[in-house]
Amino acid sequence: MGAIEVTDLRMSYGELRAVDGVSFEVAEGEFFGILGPNGAGKTTTLELIEGLRKPDSGEILLLGERPWPRNDRLLPRLGVQLQASAFFERLTTREQIRTFAALYGVAPTIADEWLERVGLADKADTRTEDLSGGQSQRLSIAIALVHDPEVLFLDEPTASLDPQARRNLWDLLSSLNESGRTVVLTTHYMEEAEALCDRVAIMDHGILLKLDSPAALVRGLDAxxxxxxxxxxxxxxxxxxxxxxxxxxxxxxxxxxxxxxxxxxxxxxxxxxxxxxxxxxxxxxxxxxxxxxxxxxxx
Structure with a gap:
């Protein structure tokens, strides 16, 4: 059994078919990318798999369990970084990540280690509303990882990062995947998908158009x-x-x-x-x- 199994997944908003009959599997320990233009259905697909939305039809198995209705058994096993970060108001960076760590019973020292790993140790006493966009993005990723999840979902994780921070994050994500975690991300950066992903799914208009390793997809183009x-x-x-x-x-x-x-x-x-x-x-x-x-x- 794979870490994720999606079968004939469908989700509409009125007349708009955001996800239209999508099926795929993600193996345990795989780094899986979902690519597509704006409005392709990437984020909705992720939210359905994460259990944040109820699909109109289709089946999802995540670590052998159904994520909807909200499954309390799954929550501690997942790490989720959304496109838009939402933090508690008026807390410092250190207080933010320690608060999230406490929700999972994780020690404050481990939370502080994650600030170091994402390059935010020097911002530990800075209120999160004073962080730059890229710094907030790195904090949200650290929070998604602080409880050592089995499956990590990343929605445009490097969108606000400068090239140096993006490359450093690639190294971190590669090391996490090598340690056995399953990672699923959406991205607009093709170079990022080529560097990180074992396989990628290309979506448009809610439909899965291509699914294979980056190298196989390039070979198939015959360019x-x-x-x-x-x-x-x-x-x-x-x-x-x-x-x-x-x-x-x-x-x-x-x-x-x-x-x-x-x-x-x-x-x-x-x-x-x-x-x-x-x-x-x-x-x-x-x-x-x-x-x-x-x-x-x-x-």
Missing amino acids: PVRISVGAGQLTAAEGAALEGVDSADEEGGGLVLTTRQPSQVLTRLAADNRLDGLQVKAATLEDVFLDVTGREYRA
Whole structure:
């Protein structure tokens, strides 16, 4: 049995089908990502699994139990970080996390250790209303983890973080997953999903469109590789004449070769000593995401 089993899950708000027949499983110890544009149904799916909302239909098993109606047996086994943080008023950062820790019978020393782990030890005596958006986000994640949950739900956990804080949080989340926790997150950062997730589900308009490992999804796209060579290395005509090259276009002062046979093209460029300024760009999860969901702006 997996940590999470979702079968034909459906949830509507009036005429809007927020979740429309979604099914998937998450294995114990898996790092699972849910991706999609704004309004795709990611957050609603998470809230249904967490037991925060009642589905219109479908079945959810979380650690072998049904999360709705609210299941008191599940609550101590889950950690939940929501998109919008809500803290007790007029408490310091230390007081906040110690209060949540006390609800689970966790010692204050462990709460303080979590402040250290998310880089907030120097803000322990700062009231939470005076924290920056990124600092509040890190505190909410520490609170979700303070009682050592078996399954951790993270809804856009790095949305307000600067690049350095985001990378540090990736390291923390990777270490948590390596220790056996199941982690489910939604994110808009494709690089984040590629770096962290064992598998990702891509949703749009409430429907699950793709589900696989990031590497398998990229391979399935069958997108060409772009090879950029520095200025003066190759003319457009010479590039187009190389065996295995689909197109050769001048770009940014250099030349970009598009190919589905990169090994052959790179071998030829090396043999001709034309590797100065060379860059190779393969398809990424972002390319898969855009191919599946389209490129139009979303509100």
